[in-house]
Amino acid sequence: MTAPTISRLFSRGITRTLLTPHPVEHYVRSLGVTWSDDPTGATVVAVDRPVADVTVITLRLPAGVDRPAPGAALEIGVVVDGVVHRRHYSPVDSASRSDGLATIAVRRHPGGVVSEHLWSEASPGMRLLLGNPVGEVTLPEARPTDVLLVSGGSGITPMLSIASTLAGEGHCGDGSAGRVAWLHYARRVEDVPFRDRIRELSRAGVEVRVVPTADVNPSDSSDLSDSSDPSPRGPAGHLTAGHLDEVAPWHADATVFLCGPEGLADGLADALGAERYADVLRERFTASNGPVPEGDGGTVTHVKSGVSAHNAGTTLLEGAEAAGLSPKHGCRMGICHTCTAVRVSGATRDLRTGEVDTEPGCLVQICVSAPVGDVEIDI
Amino acid sequence: MTLLQLPTIRSKKPKAEKTAATAPDPVVLSAESVEIIGRELDAIRDRVVADLGTADRDYILRVVRTQRRLELTGRALMFLGFLPPAWLAGVAALSASKILDNMEIGHNVMHGQYDWMRDDMLHSSSFEWDNVCPSDQWRHSHNYMHHTHTNILDLDRDIGYGILRMEYEQPWNPLRLGNPLYAFGLMMAFEWGVMLHDLEYDNVLKGKRKWSDVKGLLAGWWGKMRGQVAKDYIVHPALTGPLFPLTFAGNLTANLVRNVWAFSVIFCGHFPSGAQVFTQEETAEETRGEWYVRQMLGSANISGSPFMHLATGNLSHQIEHHLFPDLPAHRYPEIAEEVRALCEEHGLPYTTGPLWKQVANVWSKMFRLALPLPPTPADTPAVLIERRKMTPAA
Ligand code: FES
Numbered sequence: 001m002t003a004p005t006i007s008r009l010f011s012r013g014i015t016r017t018l019l020t021p022h023p024v025e026h027y028v029r030s031l032g033v034t035w036s037d038d039p040t041g042a043t044v045v046a047v048d049r050p051v052a053d054v055t056v057i058t059l060r061l062p063a064g065v066d067r068p069a070p071g072a073a074l075e076i077g078v079v080v081d082g083v084v085h086r087r088h089y090s091p092v093d094s095a096s097r098s099d100g101l102a103t104i105a106v107r108r109h110p111g112g113v114v115s116e117h118l119w120s121e122a123s124p125g126m127r128l129l130l131g132n133p134v135g136e137v138t139l140p141e142a143r144p145t146d147v148l149l150v151s152g153g154s155g156i157t158p159m160l161s162i163a164s165t166l167a168g169e170g171h172c173g174d175g176s177a178g179r180v181a182w183l184h185y186a187r188r189v190e191d192v193p194f195r196d197r198i199r200e201l202s203r204a205g206v207e208v209r210v211v212p213t214a215d216v217n218p219s220d221s222s223d224l225s226d227s228s229d230p231s232p233r234g235p236a237g238h239l240t241a242g243h244l245d246e247v248a249p250w251h252a253d254a255t256v257f258l259c260g261p262e263g264l265a266d267g268l269a270d271a272l273g274a275e276r277y278a279d280v281l282r283e284r285f286t287a288s289n290g291p292v293p294e295g296d297g298g299t300v301t302h303v304k305s306g307v308s309a310h311n312a313g314t315t316l317l318e319g320a321e322a323a324g325l326s327p328k329h330g331c332r333m334g335i336c337h338t339c340t341a342v343r344v345s346g347a348t349r350d351l352r353t354g355e356v357d358t359e360p361g362c363l364v365q366i367c368v369s370a371p372v373g374d375v376e377i378d379i
Numbered sequence: 380m381t382l383l384q385l386p387t388i389r390s391k392k393p394k395a396e397k398t399a400a401t402a403p404d405p406v407v408l409s410a411e412s413v414e415i416i417g418r419e420l421d422a423i424r425d426r427v428v429a430d431l432g433t434a435d436r437d438y439i440l441r442v443v444r445t446q447r448r449l450e451l452t453g454r455a456l457m458f459l460g461f462l463p464p465a466w467l468a469g470v471a472a473l474s475a476s477k478i479l480d481n482m483e484i485g486h487n488v489m490h491g492q493y494d495w496m497r498d499d500m501l502h503s504s505s506f507e508w509d510n511v512c513p514s515d516q517w518r519h520s521h522n523y524m525h526h527t528h529t530n531i532l533d534l535d536r537d538i539g540y541g542i543l544r545m546e547y548e549q550p551w552n553p554l555r556l557g558n559p560l561y562a563f564g565l566m567m568a569f570e571w572g573v574m575l576h577d578l579e580y581d582n583v584l585k586g587k588r589k590w591s592d593v594k595g596l597l598a599g600w601w602g603k604m605r606g607q608v609a610k611d612y613i614v615h616p617a618l619t620g621p622l623f624p625l626t627f628a629g630n631l632t633a634n635l636v637r638n639v640w641a642f643s644v645i646f647c648g649h650f651p652s653g654a655q656v657f658t659q660e661e662t663a664e665e666t667r668g669e670w671y672v673r674q675m676l677g678s679a680n681i682s683g684s685p686f687m688h689l690a691t692g693n694l695s696h697q698i699e700h701h702l703f704p705d706l707p708a709h710r711y712p713e714i715a716e717e718v719r720a721l722c723e724e725h726g727l728p729y730t731t732g733p734l735w736k737q738v739a740n741v742w743s744k745m746f747r748l749a750l751p752l753p754p755t756p757a758d759t760p761a762v763l764i765e766r767r768k769m770t771p772a773a
């Protein structure tokens with residue numbers, strides 16, 4: 001790539017002035033230029049469906065857009081029925097990967113708009129929208145000496161990136177100072193994608209176990225005893241303190257990373273004790289919408305102002321006003337769009353259509369939206 | 380709370396005697412009809428909302444693509460501005476680009492018509508148009524002030540923009556003699572008028588508006604104006620080197636063409652004869668049905684070809700736009716059939732006419748209102764709305 005890259009040229013003031021008020025990226029997008037440097041989009045270069053229900057997609061990132069740090073996620077936008085749906089996926093790649101590609105794995109959820117769409121539609125050449133990378137937890141620049149990784153289900157991807165990065169840096173294995181152990185929980189071993197990569201990590205010195213949590217059926221045991229599998233024998237069932245001791249007897253002083261469902265987090269909290277659990281670095285699942293709670297109303301947390309209040313099912317605007325806030329608004333009837341605010345999490349009902357929406361990070365009109373269960377809103 | 384029907388009919392008192400001899404009897408719309416109309420319009424809205432999808436997205440992206448191509452073509456042709464046909468073609472392309480940008484794209488996107496797509500590029504909360512008025516101020520002055528209070532005297536500031544006498548209910552004084560002249564000035568500088576709209580300068584003069592309210596607007600104007608002026612009058616002309624004056628003149632002309640066009644279309648939306656105005660008491664505590672009926676009675680359409688509708692940003696379907704300001708505008712033509720049928724069924728006027736006729740009508744009204752003349756029969760309200768009153772249960 002020749003310097004300066006086109007995206008850097010984009011950010012120059014003069015170009016912005018020439019095209020004001022529309023950002024340069026919008027010209028690129030709306031003119032349909034498939035331009036590898038378009039910073040708002042990524043091109044799919046390869047698609048693989050290695051196990052039932054997981055789509056593995058390799059993306060070419062535009063020049064100037066860096067892969068997120070190990071453990072963090074890319075924001076991917078997919079258009080389904082005219083609507084852009086955004087999700088976060090952690091690339092599995094090691095930080096040392098330098099070819100501009102990023103691999104993500106998308107597990108298909110029943111009824112999941114994005115995961116179903118990518119499962120059936122993703123193919124090389126497809127364009128995906130790209131947002132800013134996000135991540136609550138990433139591998140620190142100063143690498144911890146001992147690292148324990150715990151993951152479940154889709155939580156495998158950020159851990160793969162962290163483990164690959166550490167292994168690539170020679171952080172573990174013979175003669176190195178550090179130790180890295182990884183427990184990954186899945187219903188069955190054969191549901192786990194990237195088993196080849198996991199085997200490589202094992203050879204590179206990562207103590208890795210893939211733990212089946214479903215009851216092991218005798219007919220499956222052939223798979224489990226297959227010596228090429230990462231965990232031919234070892235822990236099974238849900239996480240216990242015994243699993244930690246078996247795989248990482250030294251874990252008391254290790255830095256612990258966690259990415260997985262609530263049940264797994266509870267198990268880890270029990271095993272470590274509350275005090276130690278408080279230090280666990282947890283990457284939350286952001287990939288899917290939460291379930292819709294039963295019944296209207298809930299606790300509304302106003303993120304900017306830090307005020308929480310119960311709302312029995314009236315509009316978010318009235319609720320905020322009752323709690324002493326004065327959010328921006330106009331018509332109070334859903335037509336002016338001056339009251340729009342980000343619903344950080346939770347579900348809201350559009351009082352005009354009755355429809356409930358749970359997509360995280362979406363803009364909603366607070367004058368015609370009511371909470372369904374607990375909601376966080378950015379006002 | 381129970382709904383109690385009161386047989387009171389609100390009427391326009393002052394006008395009644397002056398025009399009683401010539402004006403046709405107004406249609407009286409019963410409270411039941413108002414509720415029925417409200418329910419039917421809600422049903423139309425629900426149906427369209429449920430049907431939004433890929434086709435609507437493709438449509439607006441196609442319009443955006445066309446607009447961007449026109450703009451780039453116009454800018455490129457300015458480099459050949461020394462050839463008169465190229466200069467003219469450049470001005471035409473740029474004018475068309477600005478009209479599309481402001482009307483079918485900007486106005487409609489800022490109404491939130493495409494918010495459902497959740498696409499940052501076309502979301503009301505972040506979109507900026509090729510116009511000196513900052514979009515957040517526009518959402519306040521237009522989406523809120525005008526659309527909520529459509530045609531309510533002293534609340535809807537679009538009635539004359541604080542400068543013009545557009546309705547007989549606005550009192551006459553000798554300054555009104557300049558009405559057509561002010562209108563002409565506003566037309567030529569329309570984007571600047573739109574920018575200043577949220578200032579409510581008359582309220583500032585009367586001391587009804589605090590300096591602190593105004594101060595917030597200034598930063599927005601400066602930020603937006605700077606980029607717009609630099610682009611059209613400095614950077615692009617400078618890029619064409621010795622052709623600076625020609626490019627400058629070309630860009631100025633394109634902005635003027637857009638101003639005249641936008642003014643003309645917008646003034647046809649509420650002021651042709653047939654569109655009614657309302658008082659604040661008449662519209663206090665409106666029901667949803669009453670709100671809908673006011674939107675219908677207060678707006679006027681422009682008839683014409685699909686191309687005309689596109690060029691007006693579908694504001695040629697002002698009636699439908701005021702009923703459903705947040706539905707994608709390219710859906711209005713299909714909705715219009717049903718709205719019109721609904722009006723006919725209930726004996727309501729559905730004001731429409733070709734562009735030239737509506738423009739002539741508006742200008743003649745601006746001339747007449749410069750003088751202290753009584754209203755013509757065509758300017759008396761055609762519909763009286765019987766209102767339901769909410770009364771607490773005993
Ligand atoms: S206040 Fe106007 S849309 Fe919410």
